[in-house]
Structure formats: C-alpha cells, structure tokens
Amino acid sequence: MRKLQKFTFPVLIGIFLLILAACGGDDDSSTTSTTTTTTGESFEFQYVCVNRTLLPCQVVQEFLDAVRTRTDGQIDIQLTSYPELGISGFDMIRLLEDGTIGMGEIYSGFVGGEFPVFEAANLWGVYNSVDQWFEASEALQDDIRALVKRETGGGAIVGFNYYSSNYFFTKKPLNTLGDFVGVKTRTHSNVLSDLIGPDGLGANPQTMAFADVYPALERGVLDGAVTCGSCAVGQKWFEVTNNLTGPVPGTFAETFITFNGTEWNSLPADFQAILKEEGALHSERAKAAALNSDVESEGDLIELGMTHANFTPEMLVIIKDAAKNAVIPNWAERAGGFESEAVKLYNSKVGPVTGLYVQPDGSASETPQ
Numbered sequence: 455m456r457k458l459q460k461f462t463f464p465v466l467i468g469i470f471l472l473i474l475a476a477c478g479g480d481d482d483s484s485t486t487s488t489t490t491t492t493t494g495e496s497f498e499f500q501y502v503c504v505n506r507t508l509l510p511c512q513v514v515q516e517f518l519d520a521v522r523t524r525t526d527g528q529i530d531i532q533l534t535s536y537p538e539l540g541i542s543g544f545d546m547i548r549l550l551e552d553g554t555i556g557m558g559e560i561y562s563g564f565v566g567g568e569f570p571v572f573e574a575a576n577l578w579g580v581y582n583s584v585d586q587w588f589e590a591s592e593a594l595q596d597d598i599r600a601l602v603k604r605e606t607g608g609g610a611i612v613g614f615n616y617y618s619s620n621y622f623f624t625k626k627p628l629n630t631l632g633d634f635v636g637v638k639t640r641t642h643s644n645v646l647s648d649l650i651g652p653d654g655l656g657a658n659p660q661t662m663a664f665a666d667v668y669p670a671l672e673r674g675v676l677d678g679a680v681t682c683g684s685c686a687v688g689q690k691w692f693e694v695t696n697n698l699t700g701p702v703p704g705t706f707a708e709t710f711i712t713f714n715g716t717e718w719n720s721l722p723a724d725f726q727a728i729l730k731e732e733g734a735l736h737s738e739r740a741k742a743a744a745l746n747s748d749v750e751s752e753g754d755l756i757e758l759g760m761t762h763a764n765f766t767p768e769m770l771v772i773i774k775d776a777a778k779n780a781v782i783p784n785w786a787e788r789a790g791g792f793e794s795e796a797v798k799l800y801n802s803k804v805g806p807v808t809g810l811y812v813q814p815d816g817s818a819s820e821t822p823q
Contacts, residue, residue, distance in 0.1 A: 488727035490525055497721065499531045501711070502558035503615070504543060505664055506535045507688035510615040510709070513743045517613065517711075517736035524728050529721075531557065537665040544568075550606045556717045559615060560602065560710040563643025570644075570789035571601060571796035577785055579649045579777030580808040581704020584619065584748065588741075590807040591708050597799055598710065608715025610726075613733025615709040616744035617682045618751065619701035620646075623671075623691045624678030628699040629763065631655065631772055640667050640679035648784045649702075650680070654776035664689070671695060682707070683751030684744075692758040699763050701752075702773060706744065711736075778810055782818035791816065792823075 501518060503511035511533065518531040536543050541555075543564040549555040562572035575591040599611045622628055624637065635656040641647045647659035660676060664685075670676040671694040678695065682705075686692065711733060718726070756762050765773065789796035792814045801823045805811040811823045 488724050488731060490528075490728065491724050492525075492528065492722040495528055495722065497529050497725070499529070499557045499713075499717065500534045500555075501531050502539060502541075502546075502555055503533065503535050504559060504561060504709070505537060505685075505688070506533060508617070509684040509688065509743060509747055510617055510740055511535065513740050514615060514711070514736065516739065517732055520732045520735070521729060524732065525725055529725060529729075536663070542663045547602075547605050550609050550712055550714050553714050553716055556714045558712060560712055561642075561707065562709075563645065563707065566644055567788075569601075569605060570785060571794075571799065572598070573643065573645050573785060574796055574800045574804055576643070576645060576707060577777065577781050577800075577804070577808075578620070578643075578645055578702060578705045579654075579773050579781050580810055582774075583704055584706055584745070586807055587704035587706050590804045591706075593803040593807065594799065597803070602710055602712055603715075606712065606715060608719065610713045610715070610718040611710045611733075612713060612729045613711040614737045614740065615711060616737075616740045617707040617709070618684055618744040618748040619703075620680050620682050620705035620707075621686070621698050621700035621702075621752075622678055622680055623686055623695040623760075624697045624699065625671075625695055626677070627697050627761070627763065628678075629766075631769065638675070638677045640670065640676050642680070644788065645781055645785060646680060648781045649773070649776055651780075653780040653784070655772070667691070668694060682747075683755060684747040687751055687754050687758075692755055692760050696759075696761060697763070698752070698755050698760040700765060701748075702765070703770065778818045782810060782812060783816050786812045786816050786818075 503514060505511060515533060518533060521529050521531060543561060544567065546558055546560050547565050547569060550558055562576050566573040575594050581587045602609055602611050628634055637657045638660055639650055639657045640662055641650060641659045648654055650657040651659045662670060667679050668689055668691065671679060671691065752762065786797050791797065792812060797812045801811050805822065809820055810818045811821060813819055813821065813823060
C-alpha cells in the first residue's frame with residue numbers, strides 16, 4: 455500500500471481551499487457572492503454524469519443542492535447518468551451541441567476520438583506524479599473552456615469533476631512486462647489504449663461502456679480493466695478480479711460540467727453567476743474528494759480481498775518510455791500533426807510540465823518546440 459504521507463499535503467491544501475471558499479475567504483470576498491435578484495422564474499435541468507455509483511457523481515450532488523438553495527428553488531437540477539439515459543459518453547460534445555443533453559459531464563477520454571485536443575493534458579504515462587498532472591491540467595483550463603464553448607456551439611463549463619488514480623484490475627498478476635502481453639483489458643480512451651496496447655505495454659486493449667465492464671469480467675470476455683480506485687469500489691470490480699496493480703503515476707482525470715449553449719443563455723445573469731460561483735466551490739470539493747479517495751480506495755480494495763502490487767521501478771521506466779514512444783506520437787498524429795492547434799497547446803503548456811515535446815516529425819523528445 456502507498457504511504458499516506460505522499461498525498462497528505464495536497465489533500466490538506468485542497469480541504470483548506472474548500473473551507474476558505476465556503477467561509478467566504480477574507481473580508482472582501484463577500485462582494486463576489488451574487489445575490490439572487492430574479493424572481494418568478496423557474497428552470498429545470500438534468501445533469502448527466504458518468505455513473506451515479508462513482509464518487510464524483512456523488513460529490514456533485516452538493517453542488518446541485520447549493521444552486522437550488524441559492525436560487526430559492528428556482529433552479530432545480532436532477533442527477534442522472536450515462537447508463538440511465540442509454541448513452542456511452544463518446545458523443546457528449548454532439549449531444550450538448552444539438553441540445554439532446556442540456557447539462558452534462560464531458561470526459562476527454564470519451565470524446566478524444568473526435569476531438570483529440572481535449573486529451574492534451576490527459577496523455578497518461580507522461581507524468582511522474584499527481585501534482586505534475588494537476589499542474590498541466592490547470593494550465594489548460596482556460597483553453598478548455600474556450601474549446602468547449604466553440605465545439606458545443608456556445609456551451610459553458612461551470613465547474614470540473616476529478617477522478618483519482620487509475621489501476622489495473624486483472625485476474626492474473628502483472629509483475630513484469632511479459633505479464634501484460636495479450637491480456638484483454640478494457641480501456642476508456644485512445645490514449646490509454648496506446649499506453650497499454652501493442653506499441654506500449656503489449657496488452658490487448660478493448661473499448662466498451664463502463665457499465666458493461668463488470669459482466670464482461672465476470673464472463674471472461676475481459677481479462678482485466680483499468681479505472682480509478684474509488685470507481686472500482688463503486689462498481690464492485692473486486693468481486694470479479696483478484697489483482698490490483700498500480701497506480702499508473704499521474705492518471706487522474708478531469709471532466710467538464712457543461713451547459714448546452716441555448717440552456718445557458720436562457721438563464722438570467724444572476725443565476726449564471728451563482729452557477730459559476732458554486733461550480734468553483736464544487737471544483738475544489740471534487741479535487742479534495744479525489745485526493746482523499748486516492749489515499750483511501752487502495753486500502754479499501756485490499757480489505758475487500760484484492761492482492762495489491764506497486765509497479766516496480768523498472769516497470770515505471772517502461773511506462774514512461776511507452777508514453778514517449780507511443781502515446782504522444784499517436785496522439786499528435788490523431789490531433790493533426792505538429793502544426794495543429796492541439797499540439798501547439800501541448801507544447802506550450804503541457805510540455806514544460808512533462809519535459810517531453812512533440813517534434814516536427816511527430817516524435818517526442820526533451821527538446822522544447
């Protein structure tokens with residue numbers, strides 16, 4: 455089991471920021487808290503999260519409740535999820551654009567096939583730590599807001615959700631590189647498939663909806679799967695796998711809480727301001743919850759009977775090499791090459807964090823571009 459001290463400081467910082475924000479911060483911060491002036495109007499929305507059994511979907515309920523309270527019940531947002539609506543999440547950008555979904559959660563890994571630019575911060579395998587991932591992710595947040603607005607035809611991000619470190623859940627141990635070869639493993643993004651696939655760790659990546667993974671593991675359709683620790687607890691993967699390997703360093707995921715543009719523009723300015731304020735508070739709560747679950751979920755899974763193994767130093771080097779030689783080049787090609795908007799964003803804001811830059815020929819190296 456990983457030592458608690460590794461994450462204690464960032465967890466405390468996240469909780470401190472949450473308490474500070476909830477209490478209003480310093481004496482001047484009250485001037486930034488919007489007072490409801492709109493009366494006599496009501497708005498009802500559904501918020502579509504990945505899966506209501508997952509921690510981030512549970513944490514978001516506090517955000518929905520706070521918005522309802524601050525608008526005197528005039529905004530009522532009910533929680534639903536991808537499985538309940540029969541969607542996979544891979545077309546969430548389009549569903550938000552055409553108004554099929556009024557408010558939903560965008561995960562870059564799901565939409566990255568059509569929009570690789572959203573994966574610029576989630577090139578897993580390139581990071582050495584969770585702190586490094588947060589640095590890159592936060593460097594891109596303003597760009598992500600602008601990109602989501604453009605690609606959804608006016609949609610607005612009001613906050614972010616966070617999913618904690620990802621592990622391999624398998625029926626057999628993964629102690630060496632050879633153990634990965636041919637293992638049928640569910641992935642949830644093209645990036646992850648590149649990392650664990652034939653050009654990376656040698657596994658056999660399989661893409662399927664999150665809700666379908668448990669029965670696939672149970673029936674032997676899959677030999678393993680990758681997800682965050684708390685996600686596996688929520689979905690009870692410990693019942694259908696024996697071995698927990700990891701985490702892969704820096705494999706947090708950020709999702710975008712997004713309104714359809716028409717729905718957003720229908721809201722009065724004071725309601726929009728309240729949603730943004732509560733969304734900012736939620737983002738800090740979600741970050742603190744993810745960091746805390748990063749400490750706790752591994753222990754929970756061990757207590758539930760799983761056998762845990764950290765990656766050896768040799769395997770961590772192999773993972774980093776796979777990111778350099780497969781993940782980054784393959785992503786850069788999907789994104790449109792060296793001159794693409796996505797690669798330029800990566801090189802300017804993520805490369806300085808990871809120390810790896812996309813080169814004109816599409817390879818990755820330590821040479822800045």
